[in-house]
Amino acid sequence: MRIFFSVGEPSGDLHGANLIRRLKARDSAIECVGFGGPKMQAAGCDLHFDLTSLAVMFLASVLKNIRLFFRLIADADRFLENHEVDAVVLIDYAGFNWWIARKAKKHGVPVFFYGVPQVWAWAPWRIRKIQKLVDHVLCKLPFEAPWFKQRNCHATYVGHPYFDQLENQEYDTAFIESLTGSNKRLITLLPGSRNQEVESVLPILLDTAKSVLVEDDTCRFAIAFYNDAQRQMSSKLIADSNLPVEVYVGKTPELMQAAYACVACSGSVSLELLYHRKPTVIVFKVRRWVMVAQAFLLRIKFITLVNLIAAKEIRRPSFRLYDPDDPNAESCVMPEYLTAGDPSQKVARRMLGWLRDPRAHSENVAELDRLAVRYAQPGATARAADYLLHELCEKRVSDEDQPFDSLPESEQAA
Numbered sequence: 001m002r003i004f005f006s007v008g009e010p011s012g013d014l015h016g017a018n019l020i021r022r023l024k025a026r027d028s029a030i031e032c033v034g035f036g037g038p039k040m041q042a043a044g045c046d047l048h049f050d051l052t053s054l055a056v057m058f059l060a061s062v063l064k065n066i067r068l069f070f071r072l073i074a075d076a077d078r079f080l081e082n083h084e085v086d087a088v089v090l091i092d093y094a095g096f097n098w099w100i101a102r103k104a105k106k107h108g109v110p111v112f113f114y115g116v117p118q119v120w121a122w123a124p125w126r127i128r129k130i131q132k133l134v135d136h137v138l139c140k141l142p143f144e145a146p147w148f149k150q151r152n153c154h155a156t157y158v159g160h161p162y163f164d165q166l167e168n169q170e171y172d173t174a175f176i177e178s179l180t181g182s183n184k185r186l187i188t189l190l191p192g193s194r195n196q197e198v199e200s201v202l203p204i205l206l207d208t209a210k211s212v213l214v215e216d217d218t219c220r221f222a223i224a225f226y227n228d229a230q231r232q233m234s235s236k237l238i239a240d241s242n243l244p245v246e247v248y249v250g251k252t253p254e255l256m257q258a259a260y261a262c263v264a265c266s267g268s269v270s271l272e273l274l275y276h277r278k279p280t281v282i283v284f285k286v287r288r289w290v291m292v293a294q295a296f297l298l299r300i301k302f303i304t305l306v307n308l309i310a311a312k313e314i315r316r317p318s319f320r321l322y323d324p325d326d327p328n329a330e331s332c333v334m335p336e337y338l339t340a341g342d343p344s345q346k347v348a349r350r351m352l353g354w355l356r357d358p359r360a361h362s363e364n365v366a367e368l369d370r371l372a373v374r375y376a377q378p379g380a381t382a383r384a385a386d387y388l389l390h391e392l393c394e395k396r397v398s399d400e401d402q403p404f405d406s407l408p409e410s411e412q413a414a
Contacts, residue, residue, distance in 0.1 A: 001027065001392065002032075002085050004033055004076070005045060006088065007040060007051060009092045009093055012037075013036055013039045013040055016037075016040045017039035017042065019089070019161075020040060020045055022381050022382055023388070023389065032045040032046065033047075034047070035072065035100075036050070037053075054069075073099045076103055080103055085109050086395075087112055088104040088110070089388070098129060101113075101133035113130070114384055115161075116138070127151050131152060136387075137154065145157040158380045163271070163376050176254045176258050182220065185261075185355065187222075188262045189221060189224070189245075190256075190265060191224075202223075204343065205344075206237065207342065208344040208351065209221040210344075212351050216356070224252040225249045225250075227250070259278055260361075261278065261354050263283060264280055266304055266336065271376070273334070274372050275372060281336070281350045282336035283347060286340055290340070291338070294321060296319065298321070301314060301330065307332040307333060310367075310371055311332070333364065
């Protein structure tokens, strides 16, 4: 059995590697080939190109590499034409992977999309691509499968593979003990993993810390940077703030685990904070024109995955964006601020509420625990592997059991 993978994001490389290991554990004869990253290669994938080295976010970066992208698409087309491939597995990286899906359909190869684009969030007309190009949608979030099924897509909920990784996470326990040894409660600031996120969100986080420390001296703040380059580019801003803030690189899991509460840039980090049951305020800073566009294009109530998981209904009832401080706003487990301005005072009030009212803090932890017990559990990778192999075995049996009169006339004559 041969499976062709196409994965372009570093996170997808991790999830793809775990899936490959699971598949090979089920059947060591399975051959995995295609595009991915170093983790997939280490897991046993015959890597045709390290697509994660081209992980891009902006149009200029895409245009810069456009000729290479088209060459890779042509290479995939030739491989699917000249080799027997049982399935194509796509993970995230939708812009490029739609082209791979087209080539797979051209050659009659079933397509499995693991971590499908969030068409339920915006531009829902893109569902037509999924209906046309994807045979099986493997959903990471619980509300996705019903949404896709209602639109005539073959979808199943397997869970989020991020929780598989968290289950196997190793921690520096001595470092955690050093963080929790102080009599001051730790608030961890998480400015994001991308440079542009750090540049836009860190000033808000520092202003939040300044406002909280004026009102409450029973806490302290620490910043968790993704890499040292981000720490260096932020050093002047931190120094100019004159805040007694601790700065760490590469210790994000420990800083989450030791925290009393967190303030974080929006992203998949919310899932990790759910896993650790950490009361959190979410911030996402965008340009003013993006805020206006979001009002018309964004179709969901919340931008935070944890809030969407917890919501009974994800659709936004009006063009008004969610404001957690609106008296009529629906409550959410992680208060979130999608803003073009400075919400630091509002974020500080939320943090002070948890610091001053231990009961409110405990209630939030209990709500996170109820969600985590139900959704933040490992097993997604195993379920995805089992589903994939089951579908391929069913297809193989179906192909082998086709009636005699369906064979070509030359074979019937023989």
